[in-house]
Amino acid sequence: MLGDNISASPTVTRKVDIDLNEKTLTGNLTYNAPNADGTITLDEGRLAGDLTVNTPKASFVNNATVTGTTTITDVASHTFTNNGSLQAVVINDANGTRFVNGAEATVGTLTIGGAVDAEGAVLLEGKFNQVTVERSTTITLVGSVSTLEVKEGSEVKVEAKDGEETPTIGEITGEGTVDTTIETEKALAVAKTQAKETLKGYKNAQDYQTNAEALTNAITAGEEAIDAAKTPEEVTTALNKAKGAIDAIKSDAQTAAETVLTEFLTTAKSYTYSDGPSQGNYKELADLIIEGAAVTADMTNDTLAIKTISEKQGIISAADQAGKDVIDYATDLYVMNTMARYLGTLNYKDAGATVKEIKYNGVSYTWQQKPEGGYLKGSNWRDASGTTLVSVIAADENTSIRTVNLTLVDADGYSINATFKANVPTKEDVQAAQ
Secondary structure, three states, rough: OOOOEEEEOOHHHHHHHHEEEOOOOOOOEEEEEEOOOOEEEEEEEEEEEEEHHHEEOOEEEOOOOEEEEEEEEEEEEHHHEEEEEEEEEEOOOOOEEHHHHHEOEEEEEEEEOOOOOOOOOOEEEEEEEEEOOOEEEEEEEEEEEEEEEEEOOEEEEEOOOOOOOEEEEEEEEEEOEOOHHHHHHHHHHHHHHHHHHHOOOOHHHHHOOOOOOHHHHHHHHHHHHHHHHHHHHHHHHHHHHHHHHHHOOOHHHHHHHHHHHHHHHHHHOOOOOOOOOOOOOOOOHHOOOEOEEEEEEOOOHHHHHHHHHHHOOHHHHHHHOOOOOOHHHHHHHHHHHHHHHHHHHHHHOOOOOOOOEEOOOOOEEEEEOOOOOOOOOOOEOOOOOEHHHHHHHHHHOOOOOOEEEEEEEEEOOOOEEEEEEEEEEOOOHHHHOO
């Protein structure tokens, strides 16, 4: 134990613990004790000079402040523990070194040097600001390195220690070669953590009371897929797939909205037009068959109504102009009028409170006046250019409308896919109608 500040450069050749006793030793301190065993400690105080440690059978613990360079030539069990403050450290231990930098300890710079052909690996534990590597080696890192510099001609592999958290390296510099396994593992770990956080916050579980189990299962499956990913790219794929699975689960609001829209298909058919086309040009809407979101106009027994249309004035010339048989033309007209009137009820029944938009083949149609003002007696669903939905459907089907798929959208953007289907009689049955 020092009793006062002194100037000296001692060399220690046996196991001796030195307590600087908060005093300053000015000079160089050398431990050259090849036969010492156990643990040697340099206790608190200040060494204003260099520290050299060659204790192949003894571990070394530093609790002091060393202002010069600390050179580690050899230590037992490959362990040097720093609980103090070291300005610069050089590791020349050819058979491998474990350097532990304590939680409150500091190391200015750490250099891994020694013979070029030295095979000893280096285990670094703790936080390090600057690590410079001057020879080829393997570094196992537990903790972090702010800057890793690899000198030209050196090949360095940095790996994590099994069972420990993934270490981090802030920056890699120098002309040497570095195996960036740590960087990859870090990026993968960060990607997984971020992906799972995103997945957990993707939907509010309170909005899925009805399908709570399905939501939980989808999140769990997504987390498992994320954990199994081998690369950040696979993490992204797993996350997107999990999102897709969750998107397919209906929220309580979506379920309620779909129920309202579906039930409205039945409610709408009870609407009564006050000044519609003359009776006979369409099927009574009250007779439409509605099952879920499927609206069916069964016209197989409406042979006489269709035949009557075919015999009206102007129908034959209209059929000729369309290039159709008159019975076929009358059938198509009967179907189109019925569909147009039904589509109209989707607005007229409740003044557009339930259905705000209809989508057909990806195009949006909203309830609008005619360009010159006013409304048609039936459907007034128009696209942005003013073209009516019925005219587009008729053109697509060459007026032979039999099955039409539509998407009905409410004010909140919830929707259902609905189908309008017409079952028509044969031409022979219409011709034979009396």
